[in-house]
Amino acid sequence: MTRILDVRALSKGFTMHHLDTRMAAFSDISFTLDAGEFLLLKGRNGAGKSTLLRTLYRSYLAASGEILFHGPEGVIDLARAADVDVTYLRRTEIGFVTQFLTARPRVSAEALVAEPLRRSGAPAEAALEQARHWLQAFGVKPELWAAYPTTFSGGEQQKVNLARALILPQRLLLLDEPTASLDVSARAALIDRLAELKAGGTAMIGVFHHPGDVATLIDREIDLTPDAATREDRDDVVV
């Protein structure tokens, strides 16, 4: 298998200067991930599941440890990589899917969804066509495509968000509860798209409120609850 990620002794904490305290989030996490693998992060509230995802994406700075990402250009430690390299990887190799849409004022739903394709060099019209395809797939009504998503309902916004986040296949996909508050058909469309990306070799790490939603995709699990019996169990294949 092609190795995608090699996480070694990763730790994260937050220093809260105004309280003069330091709060640990997780410590000494190690695991590996191969192309096409789906890793589920488990653990009770506050165990650091989302924090781990954000640390891997470099929205949070790791306190110590390594996040070795195996990209087409070689291996790079995301914990220490230069900002400009991280920006480049985010544009081309590493995706992050949340349940929240970052809508921009006066930008239409279809333009927002087409943006990742346009940034990767696709011509405007082709990108828009793809965007409409995915808006349709996630069940956004055609009359909303040219409208501004800032006024959409929470569910509609989330569908736009998923269409945007999953339009461009990437090497590594980080999923932070993308199914929360989705209706049944949109959830089915999401699972289909994830399965398709997985089959194409995208490695995924996800946090799900209801892991049952993605049961068919899960290859392995890591429990982040402190002192959990299994930190990383390669034989625990659930498929």
Add this chain to the structure above:
Amino acid sequence: MSLTMDEPTLVTTRPLLTARDVSKAYGPVQALRGVSATVYPGEVLGIVGESGSGKSTFLRALNLEETPDTGSYTLDLPDVQGNLFDLDRYARRMLCATRIGIVYQNPHLGLLMSHSSSGNVAERLLVAGERRFAVLRDKAQRALEASEFPTERMDAPPAELSGGMQQRVQLAKAIALEPALLLLDEPTTGLDVSVQALVLDTLKRLQQERRITMVIVSHDLGVIRTLSDRVMVMRRGEVVEQGLADQVFQDPQHAYTQQLVHAKL
């Protein structure tokens, strides 16, 4: 706590802009204390900080309007060499007119209010040596179109235009010569939110379509977050923290940045 970040290994292009140890005092007031920054081609660097933090002074230094007491500033462009702070007045003026665009918070600083808007844009092109009237007019019109200015008003003087439209004329003037570097000093401050959104959208589009390298100064964290790839936080003339925009806003390391981020509505 914070790790030292590595030099880039994947993005092999050199930084477009490198400023090192820039210091400047106004009498007893130390406005800049050893400020360093690098910006890569196509990147957008946002600078935030409270009033008096030195962020606008630094931007003016990048536009060669200020001569710092110490420090160096280079642009990696084919015909531009050496420390730009050492250039004489004429060379500075030519460089700024042709390679660097700037949009000021106050349109009075960037525009001649009683000349036509198209004339304001064309002035840029004149400085760069263009003399043919038809070309001047055509290029001015195209720059105004790119900054989404209604071109049927292109001969109106900025004095007759709204604040949002004045900013668009400034933007058109700044991008008329396709500058290598676009500097923006509080470009949306003082505009109402709906006009602000339109100007932000125009800037975002220019970023995506033309990949213009930008340095943007604002005290509005929302504006900085919307536009920037990277953020630099300044306080009392010093850089207290810098990093990826989402990291600085979600996981600020320095006590001052935490205070700033938590104060956001």
